[in-house]
Amino acid sequence: MALLTATNVRHCFGGLCALADFNLNLETGELMGVIGPNGAGKTTLFNLITGVYRASEGSIQFKGTELVGKTPHQITALRIGRTFQNIRLFRDLSVLDNVRIAHYAQADYSPLEALLQIGRYRREEQRIIENSRRLLAIFHLEALAGETAKNLPYGLQRRLEIARALAIGPELLLLDEPAAGMNPNEIDLLMEFILWIRKEFNLTILLIEHQMKLVMGICERMKVLDFGETIAEGPPEVIQNHPKVLEAYLGEGPVG
Amino acid sequence: MKSALHNGREWLAAQRWLLPVLLLAGFGLAFAIPEYNLLNKYVQLVVMYVGINIILAVSLNLVNGYMGEFSLAHAGFMAVGAYTAALLTMKVLPVVAYPALFPVAILAGGLVAALFGLIVAVPSFKTRGDYLALITLAFLMIVKSLIENIDYIGGPRGIPGIRRMTTLPWVFFWVVVTVWVVRNFVYSKYGRGVLSIREDEIASDLMSVNTRRVKFLAFTVSSFFAGIAGGLFAHLLQFISPRVFDIIKTTDILIMVYLGGIASIGGSILGAATYTVLLELLRPSTVAALLSWLPAIVFEPLNEHVIKHLGVWRMVIMPLALVLVMIFWPRGIMGLREFRWFIPKRDLEAHHRIAAREEKHGAPHGH
Incomplete structure (x- = not known):
C-alpha cells in the first residue's frame, strides 16, 4: 500500500514555480531518494509535505489523509518526522529537552492537569522521560542528556536531530541532506546508520541528497528534480546513465 | 574558598525538604508579623509590595x-484585574x-485579565x-x-476609598500560588513548547508542538x-x-524581569525583591533618613539640592537602569538558570543520571 502519494503538486512563489507537476508514490518500507542540483525544488517538496508551505495545486496524501491545508504540527502528529538541511536544533536547550519537546503530541494530558500536577500529568511526564532516554541511549547520547545542544560537535548534532525526529514516533522519516558537510568516510558510516534505523524503527524514508555516493549506495528508487520538474525516475543504475540527469548535473555538451 | 562555597551550595540544593518547611515558616511569619507588629508598618508595606x-x-x-x-x-492586565476586583468589592x-x-x-x-490575555495572544x-x-x-x-x-x-480621577483588604498572609499565599503554577507550567509539555518557540518556532511546529495553543496558554x-x-x-x-x-509601571516590571534574568522563576523573585527595595531606597524621605547622621553643614545643602529632587530623577534613573542591564548584563542575576528546589526531581534526575545500563544494542558508532 502506498504510504505517501503526491498527485500533480505545484507550488509557485509569485511567477516562479519551485515545484511543478510533481507526482510521487512511496510504498511502505521503501527508501527513496530525491536528488537534483541546487534550487531544484527538493526542500520545497519537504516543506509542502510537512505543511510549512501550502501547495498551490494538487494533493498530498499520507495513508489516505489529505495533508494539504493541515498545519505542520497536525501533519507531524500523524507520525511524519523530519530533519533539516541546516541543523535546526533548539540550541539553548538541553539534549534531553530537544528530544522531550518532540513528544508534545503524544503527551496525553490537559493544561489544567499540568498546572495543578494532577491526573495523567506525572505518569505521562515519566513516560516521556523514559522514552527520551531510551532514544538517547540508542544513539549513544545518554551521557550528554544534560548538555546544551549547541555545545555538541557537529556530527553529534546531526545524530541528535535524527533522535529528535524519531521521538515523534514516525512511520515516515524525511531526511534533508543528512550527509551535508561530511567526508567520504563519514558518509560510509552514515549509510550504514540510515539502513540500521530503517530496520530498527520500521521506517519508510524519503531522502533528499546532494551526495551521489550516499543516494546511489542505499536508495532503492530515485527521483531527479531540476528547476522544479521531474526529469527522471527509477533505480540507481538507470539514473546513473540517464542523459537528462547527466545534462542537469554536468551541463549540456560544449557551449555552442 | 570557592570550592567550599560550591560545596555549600550543592549541599543546600540537595536539602529539598527545606522548601516546604520554609513555606510553612513563611506562612507563620506572614500571620505573626502584622499580629504582633514584628516589623514596623512601613517595612511591612514594602514587604507586601515586594510580594506583589x-x-x-x-x-x-x-x-x-x-x-x-x-x-x-x-x-x-494589571489594571484590568485591579479595576475588576475593586469594583466588585465596592459595588457588588x-x-x-x-x-x-x-x-x-x-x-x-x-x-477577567486572563480573558484580555486571550485577545492579545x-x-x-x-x-x-x-x-x-x-x-x-x-x-x-x-x-x-x-x-x-x-x-x-471614575474616568481619569480613578477610584478612591477602596477598602484595605490586602494583608501579608494573602500576599504570601498568592506569591506561592503564582510560583507553583508557573513552575508547573514551565516543566510541562506546554512549558517546553514555550521554550522551543523562543528557540525556533518553525522547528517547534514541525516537532508536533501546537504553537497557537501554547501561546494562548x-x-x-x-x-x-x-x-x-x-x-x-x-x-x-x-x-x-x-x-x-501606565508605561512606567510596565517598565518597572520589565526591569525586574531582566535584572533577575530571563526564563528563571528564581531570577524573577530576586529581581523583584532587589528592584523594589532599591526603589524604596531612592525615596527622598528614606534617603534623608539614611543620611541624617551627616553633619548639618553637609546634609542641609545635599537635602535641598539633591535628595528632595530624587522623585523626579527616578524616571531617569530607572529606565536608564533597564538599558544598562540589557546591554551589559543580558543574563541578569540568574538568566536561564533556576533554583534547584524549583526544578522537579524527575527533571533533575533525567538530566544528570549517568547511563546506568548501556543498551545492549545501539546504533552503529559513527564519527
Whole structure:
C-alpha cells in the first residue's frame, strides 16, 4: 500500500514555480531518494509535505489523509518526522529537552492537569522521560542528556536531530541532506546508520541528497528534480546513465 | 574558598525538604508579623509590595523570558484585574459583612485579565518581535484610555476609598500560588513548547508542538497572575487611577524581569525583591533618613539640592537602569538558570543520571 502519494503538486512563489507537476508514490518500507542540483525544488517538496508551505495545486496524501491545508504540527502528529538541511536544533536547550519537546503530541494530558500536577500529568511526564532516554541511549547520547545542544560537535548534532525526529514516533522519516558537510568516510558510516534505523524503527524514508555516493549506495528508487520538474525516475543504475540527469548535473555538451 | 562555597551550595540544593518547611515558616511569619507588629508598618508595606512585584515579574517572565517575546502589556492586565476586583468589592460583593468574599474578587480580577490575555495572544500567532511589542503597547494604551473615558469607574480621577483588604498572609499565599503554577507550567509539555518557540518556532511546529495553543496558554496564565497582582495592589494602595498603570509601571516590571534574568522563576523573585527595595531606597524621605547622621553643614545643602529632587530623577534613573542591564548584563542575576528546589526531581534526575545500563544494542558508532 502506498504510504505517501503526491498527485500533480505545484507550488509557485509569485511567477516562479519551485515545484511543478510533481507526482510521487512511496510504498511502505521503501527508501527513496530525491536528488537534483541546487534550487531544484527538493526542500520545497519537504516543506509542502510537512505543511510549512501550502501547495498551490494538487494533493498530498499520507495513508489516505489529505495533508494539504493541515498545519505542520497536525501533519507531524500523524507520525511524519523530519530533519533539516541546516541543523535546526533548539540550541539553548538541553539534549534531553530537544528530544522531550518532540513528544508534545503524544503527551496525553490537559493544561489544567499540568498546572495543578494532577491526573495523567506525572505518569505521562515519566513516560516521556523514559522514552527520551531510551532514544538517547540508542544513539549513544545518554551521557550528554544534560548538555546544551549547541555545545555538541557537529556530527553529534546531526545524530541528535535524527533522535529528535524519531521521538515523534514516525512511520515516515524525511531526511534533508543528512550527509551535508561530511567526508567520504563519514558518509560510509552514515549509510550504514540510515539502513540500521530503517530496520530498527520500521521506517519508510524519503531522502533528499546532494551526495551521489550516499543516494546511489542505499536508495532503492530515485527521483531527479531540476528547476522544479521531474526529469527522471527509477533505480540507481538507470539514473546513473540517464542523459537528462547527466545534462542537469554536468551541463549540456560544449557551449555552442 | 570557592570550592567550599560550591560545596555549600550543592549541599543546600540537595536539602529539598527545606522548601516546604520554609513555606510553612513563611506562612507563620506572614500571620505573626502584622499580629504582633514584628516589623514596623512601613517595612511591612514594602514587604507586601515586594510580594506583589514577585507575582508580576514571575508572570511576565513567562512571555518575555521563556517565550522570548517582548510584551509591554503587563500593566494593562494589571489594571484590568485591579479595576475588576475593586469594583466588585465596592459595588457588588458585600465584603464588609463577608470578608471571605475578598479572594473571590481577586480571583475574578485574574480571570477577567486572563480573558484580555486571550485577545492579545491572537496577534502573536502571526506576528513576532518588534511588531508584537508595538501591538502590546497599543493594548496598554487602549486599556488606559478606555478607563479614562468611562465615567462610571471614575474616568481619569480613578477610584478612591477602596477598602484595605490586602494583608501579608494573602500576599504570601498568592506569591506561592503564582510560583507553583508557573513552575508547573514551565516543566510541562506546554512549558517546553514555550521554550522551543523562543528557540525556533518553525522547528517547534514541525516537532508536533501546537504553537497557537501554547501561546494562548502562556498569555492566559501570564495575564491571569498580572490581574491577581492588580487586585492585591488596589486593595493595598486603596486608590487606583489610569495613571497608576501606565508605561512606567510596565517598565518597572520589565526591569525586574531582566535584572533577575530571563526564563528563571528564581531570577524573577530576586529581581523583584532587589528592584523594589532599591526603589524604596531612592525615596527622598528614606534617603534623608539614611543620611541624617551627616553633619548639618553637609546634609542641609545635599537635602535641598539633591535628595528632595530624587522623585523626579527616578524616571531617569530607572529606565536608564533597564538599558544598562540589557546591554551589559543580558543574563541578569540568574538568566536561564533556576533554583534547584524549583526544578522537579524527575527533571533533575533525567538530566544528570549517568547511563546506568548501556543498551545492549545501539546504533552503529559513527564519527
